[in-house]
Amino acid sequence: MAKAVFQKHQRVFVRPVGTWAMVEQVKPQWVKDVEEPVKVFYDCGLGRDFSAAELAAEETADADVQPGQWRLMRVKNKWQTADECIHHPHPGTYPVVVTDERDWGGWRVPGAEYDRDPNRIEAQARLVANAxxxxxxxxxxxxxxxxxxxxxxxxxxxxxxxxxxxxxxxxxxxxxx
Structure with a gap:
């Protein structure tokens, strides 16, 4: 008995062809008086049907996978000079929690909110970075x-x-x- 491993519209790597494709159609092969399909083939729009052994799923971030190393970066404040915000813990900068390897994406706060209570925002940034x-x-x-x-x-x-x-x-x- 066979179960479908991939779903329609799922992105898969087709090993015999060496390319990525979308599963356009799941094609089970049925036999009379059998409750489940005997084999399942997948049409990826590449001219023939492929078995599950010939395909590989795209790796996605599951709930069980831990997020990467998040880190706290300091970004220069565009709107205020260090002299204008001398009461901040780090004058002239604000915290950004970076969740991507390339130093972009993540958590940041509007400048006006940071200016209102910088110590609270700094504590939140440390908490988010260590989440x-x-x-x-x-x-x-x-x-x-x-x-x-x-x-x-x-x-x-x-x-x-x-x-x-x-x-x-x-x-x-x-x-x-």
């Missing part, structure tokens, strides 16, 4: 409490809170529409 490490720590705490049958009530309580936090981070919120 992947804190998530890994919470997951380790949940694993530790689950592996230890003699875990105390205090550890189990912390593990439950950590598990709820991990679930809240990894679950995609449902839309209200």
């Amino acid at each position: 992947p490490r804190l998530l890994a720590l919470a997951e380790a705490l949940v694993r530790l409490a689950g592996d230890d049958p003699g875990a105390g009530d205090e550890l189990l309580s912390l593990a439950r809170r950590a598990k709820d936090t991990v679930r809240a981070v990894k679950n995609t919120p449902q839309s209200d529409t």
